[in-house]
Amino acid sequence: MPRPPPPSPVDLSWDHNSHYHGHLLRQVPSGRSRALDVGCGDGRFARALAQRGLTVDAVDASADMVDLARARTPSRLPVRYQRARLEEAELAPEGYGFVSAIASVHHMPLGPTLERLAAALEPGGTLAVLGLYREEGWADLASGLVALGPQWAIGLGLRAARLVTGTPDPARVSDGAARTPTRDPETSLREIGVAAARHLPGARLRRLLMWRYSLVYTRPE
Structure with missing residues (x-):
């Protein structure tokens, strides 16, 4: 695979997932040293975790993405990448203080995946x-419509910033990089809530804009 060009000094990349990286980083418990990122893609969030001082195991089923x-x-960042499915991955036996999964759970069986992710936590760790x-009702439709306004505003703002700074649009620049594998979700938010209540008692499920949800669970001490 061709090596991608060096990144621009101004990071003006954005997508629906990176929009919530800050939200995810705020869930990292203090005093933890190890993190697991499942479905790491191009490693952007794994690098963000490493920059916070965590040693990161990052797993993805796609060899191209790894x-x-x-x-x-x-090389200075402590990130160890593995090309593996979650059930095959070599995980730290002592567990992780933080486990993240960004736009990857819908590629796997929901119940077993939630159990596997929770089992990877050390006591007091957070998933x-x-x-x-999958949208299934008026609330989902309304949430999608509401998201269109912020999405367009962000897009216009980024376009203006790229014009001012001369930064190319990453969506239009081909560096030989692989595309993240995509799959439409099959599980509704209601069904995800039922599975979370069964497999992750006490987890907090929240609908987000940009057709996303947040599920946060802390393993009891």
């Missing part, structure tokens, strides 16, 4: 899922 993540990750759901 190659891209390694190419984009400076944070940013996921996609």
